[in-house]
């Protein structure tokens with residue numbers, strides 16, 4: 108009986124030890140975590156033993172994310188609309204003083220193609236794209252900079268796009284989206300100097316064409332990569348990211364993209 112109790116106590120200690128180890132991996136915050144690339148980031152970082160703050164505009168409708176959170180107590184779901192500055196401040200105040208190792212600015216929109224036809228441009232739609240893709244990541248990084256600086260890894264990631272590469276533009280297509288991704292690259296290249304002073308490295312990562320709702324129109328017309336593969340590659344780049352490489356515009360394969 109005494110030996111049995113000793114084994115039980117040892118097992119309890121090991122279990123406690125393994126959950127402490129899991130928490131020690133660090134904390135990741137993901138925006139737009141309810142579907143697509145964001146949801147896959149949550150899945151993979153949680154599987155690696157990270158605590159994940161998974162944010163979504165409408166958590167009540169985020170069934171896949173809720174199901175995932177039910178299987179892992181280290182996934183916390185929070186409400187966040189990155190185009191709403193007050194919503195960002197509220198969330199940052201809630202996590203004030205708590206280290207966040209990796210902030211992943213993933214949420215993004217393209218804007219409807221018909222609203223960005225030159226000659227009939229819908230400027231309200233242009234604002235929506237810029238607010239979500241540029242102002243959102245900037246405000247998130249400003250609001251969470253102290254939490255990231257207080258962490259071990261100190262990394263801010265922006266899921267940008269090769270569509271933001273000005274030197275690659277050969278035709279008039281998606282000016283809102285392309286403009287927003289070029290702008291977010293420029294904004295983060297700029298603020299990387301301020302963030303470097305806090306020890307924070309910035310990663311501007313292009314996932315390549317990935318099979319998500321955003322690329323629904325491209326299905327069957329071009330090869331699309333799985334979210335599983337894309338996130339595995341982006342996480343590998345994130346893991347190796349150093350302060351010396353800050354604000355490098357990385358392709359998913361680890362090569363550098365032209366501005």
Ligand SMILES: NC(=O)c1ccc[n+]([C@@H]2O[C@H](COP(=O)([O-])OP(=O)(O)OC[C@H]3O[C@@H](n4cnc5c(N)ncnc54)[C@H](OP(=O)(O)O)[C@@H]3O)[C@@H](O)[C@H]2O)c1
Nearest residue numbers: 139143144164188189190213214215268316317319320321
């Ligand atoms: N898929 C690709 O091929 C590809 C290529 C290059 C770059 N990217 C970039 O990768 C990122 C993720 O894209 P994805 O392919 O996963 O797209 P997706 O499947 O359309 O998912 C977009 C995510 O962003 C969220 N979102 C949109 N506006 C938001 C806001 N104002 N506040 C908070 N969340 C918001 C969406 O939430 P709701 O469900 O509430 O709308 C959704 O969770 C984007 O930045 C995109 O530009 C994707």
